[in-house]
Amino acid sequence: MNTELEPPRVPPLTPAERSRLRNQVMDRSRPTEHRPARRWIAPAIAVGAVAAAVAGTLVITNRAPSDPGVAGTPPAATPTMVRAGLPVVPDAEAVAAFTKSCERRMQTKLVRPLRVAWARRVPAANPNATDILVVVIGAAASGVATCVAPAGAGGWRQWDPSALSVPTKKQGLVGVSGxxxxxxxxxxxxxxxxxxRARPEIARIESRLVSKGTASSWQAGYLDDGYAYVDNRVAAAIDVMGVQQEVRAYDAQGRPVPVEQKTK
Incomplete structure (x- = not known):
């Protein structure tokens, strides 16, 4: 029988052991943190060289919240669906690209001087390159023209003051080119x-292609200086006469911004 009243002596802890014990106690006393699940976004589809033509039928619509492909009020913070602005093209370079690539193909010539309304570098058909997309306004009401350089695709229409004006709240978006x-x-x-051309309250834009009842995934577009640019690509052959491009828009709080259905 052990008649000693004092407990056996324990060797003193080393500094490392004291630090490890203190960390264990602090970890157990700290409340459990909620860690949100990581969201993964599928990489963009690689594309080959295709020549863009002037768009035919474009359908713009915001579907009802009952549509399983459209969230009625998505989370306000969705950084994976927001894209930074497109690289700006200097006015002189934009005018030179328009003159060289597109103007000679048009049936009319814009009166000088030209004013650049918008010019950015956009993703090209080749994923390793970019095109210049420019919107120019001619003097003396000679018209508004768009150009994709160096591809050469472009269009012109007689000057209409509403062509590049801010859309009404009912419209939300107005097509400029495609x-x-x-x-x-x-x-x-x-x-x-x-x-x-986009309403100023639009902070996020997404689009998808719909053909014969089959829809692609929603893809984020670009918002830049009052304009919105969307580009959808699918690894499948589509009927260019039957395909539709659906667009939905949201404000900074994630609330849907109505856009009017239009056919161009």
């Missing part, structure tokens, strides 16, 4: 892009 190219299954992806 292009479509049908690819081949398993080889060259199909593509459709559109440039819009």
């Amino acid at each position: 292009g479509i190219a049908g690819g081949t299954a398993g080889s060259t992806p199909s593509r459709m892009w559109t440039l819009y």
Whole structure:
């Protein structure tokens, strides 16, 4: 029998042991943190070389919240669906690109001097390159023209003051220019892009392609200086006469911004 009243002596802890014990106690006493699940976004589809033509039919619509592909009020903070602005093209370079690539193909010539309304570097058909997309206004009411350089696709229309004005609240977006190219299954992806004039309250824009009841995934577009640019690509052949591009828009708080359905 052990008649000693004192407990056996324990060797003193080393500094490392004291630090480890203190950390264990602090970890157990600290409240459990809630860690949100990580959200992964599928990488963009690689694309080959396709030539963009002037767009045919474009359908812009905001579907009802009952549509499973459209969230009625998505979370306000969705950084994975927001894109930074497009690289700005200097006015002199934009005018030179327009003159060289597009103006000679048009049936009329804009009166000088030209004023650049918007010019940015946008994703090209080749994923390793960019095109210049420019919107220019001619003097003396000679018209508004768009150009994709160096591809050469472009369009012109007689000057209409509403062409580049801020859309009404009912409109939300107004189409300025666009292009479509049908690819081949398993080889060259199909593509459709559109440039819009956008309401100032629109903070996020997304689009998708719909063809014969099949829809692609929603993809984030670009908002830049009062304009919105969307570009959808799918690794499948599409009927360029039957495809539709659906667009939905949101404000900074994640609330849907109505956009009017239009056909161009």
